[in-house]
Amino acid sequence: MKAGYYVGNFEYEVRDIPDRDPKSDEVKIRVAWCGLCGTDIHKFQGKNGASVVIPPIILGHECSGIVTAVGPKCKYFKVGDRVACDPSWGCGKCIWCQRGLPNFCLERHGVAKGFSEYVYPPEKNVYHIADSLDLESAAFTEPLSCAIHGLDLLNIKSGKTIAMYGMGAIGSLMLQLIRFTGAAKIIVIERDKAKRELALDLGATVAVTDQEIEEIAKEENIDYVVECIGLKATMEQAIQIAGKNAKVLLFGLGDPEEPISFNQFEAYTKELSIFTSYLNPLCSDRAVRLLESGLIDTKKIVSARLTLEEMGKELKTLEYAKKGKVLVSVSGEH
Known part of the structure; x- marks a missing residue:
């Protein structure tokens, strides 16, 4: 073979x-x-x-x-x-x-x-x-099951504001899962215009660039941030824009040779919770059921x-x- x-x-x-x-x-x-x-x-x-x-x-x-x-x-x-x-x-x-x-x-x-x-x-x-x-x-099934596990870690409450970085394959799946959490507002951060349009099509409230999200974060509290790219710059910014008492999920696979840095004191004063997600423990059956339901495009x-x-x-x-x-x-x- x-x-x-x-x-x-x-x-x-x-x-x-x-x-x-x-x-x-x-x-x-x-x-x-x-x-x-x-x-x-x-x-x-x-x-x-x-x-x-x-x-x-x-x-x-x-x-x-x-x-x-x-x-x-x-x-x-x-x-x-x-x-x-x-x-x-x-x-x-x-x-x-x-x-x-x-x-x-x-x-x-x-x-x-x-x-x-x-x-x-x-x-x-x-x-x-x-x-x-x-x-x-x-x-x-496998990438969706990984996304399910990542969101499980955040234990998202309804009525909150969620920001998500990246509309690649995994981000496009993650966005569709976020849609089912009862979020009041879903902000997607993506540089590519065509991908921002896809984000709106798949359920985002707004889709903005990485420059625009910094202005938004000054005006409103972002309760959850999900980073699906894995770049040093976007992971650092994800922590920076997170609001008070926020949860941040660094889902994207980062480069081990480029560790990120962030302001620990600022994270402390905002009482941030920072999560990472590893693989898909016992989530495959749920992924199959979701795919069968037709809810995931x-x-x-x-x-x-x-x-x-x-x-x-x-x-x-x-x-x-x-x-x-x-x-x-x-x-x-x-």
């Missing part, structure tokens, strides 16, 4: 690797679609994603597909099932798994390398999807549908990733 590898030194290759039968409780899935994540881009650029990266490594983890075989101990799936994957495996036994935080599992690793024709996750990482949900949209987020071979150029240029979600069409089934 074909698989797309990051091989190190800013290089990507599509390789032929052996296919195999599923073992134990594994579910063999013919991948239909896989999203390009910001962590994939970080890996390609020689940085770590959610874990330490040692190339060569198959990229991708946001995948959906069709079950083609099951292992002898698999109970809940059969050939022909339409499914989505949670790529992050937890042992279920260590202290962090026992606390309901498998994202911190002492043995955590990825089990669905989606830039390949087949993946073999254990059935506890596989989710049935309704026939009404197309496989392309189902590939948003994924079609307006997709900027390109590429082949495994075309991903090499995209990883170097980010031509489409800068505009929205890039999807890899592996089998292209719907």
Whole structure:
């Protein structure tokens, strides 16, 4: 089968690797679609994603597909099932798994390398999807589940003002979740005009630039700030514009070589709470249910549908990733 590898030194290759039968409780899935994540881009650029990266490594983890075989101990799936994957495996036994935080599992690793024709996750990482949900949209299960976990941390109260940075793929999902919190006002901060228009289309009250938000923050208290870009400048500004007793979520994956700084005394006098969000513990089922409901619009987020071979150029240029979600069409089934 074909698989797309990051091989190190800013290089990507599509390789032929052996296919195999599923073992134990594994579910063999013919991948239909896989999203390009910001962590994939970080890996390609020689940085770590959610874990330490040692190339060569198959990229991708946001995948959906069709079950083609099951292992002898698999109970809940059969050939022909339409499914989505949670790529992050937890042992279920260590202290962090026992606390309901498998994202911190002492043995955590990825089990669905989606830039390949087949993946073999254990059935506890596989989710049935309704026939009404197309496989392309189902590939948003993993990023949506991460966004759900991030917002869970904030425990947002209704009737508040929320500011959100960035209308990339994850920001476009996050905005749609924020819409359901009962916010009185949703302010999106985005430099790109077309993306500001998308923000209004997807439910923002107003969409402004990073210069304009500073003026707004002088006039009204911003209760929650969600940063979905991961740049040093936007993370620092997110903390700066937060109002009194505000909560700030630094969701965007920052560069480990560019730590941020902020005025601790100012944060103290405003009594800020600053959160970060790591992976998607036990949120995949909720993501699938939301996608099945039709409440989340994924079609307006997709900027390109590429082949495994075309991903090499995209990883170097980010031509489409800068505009929205890039999807890899592996089998292209719907």
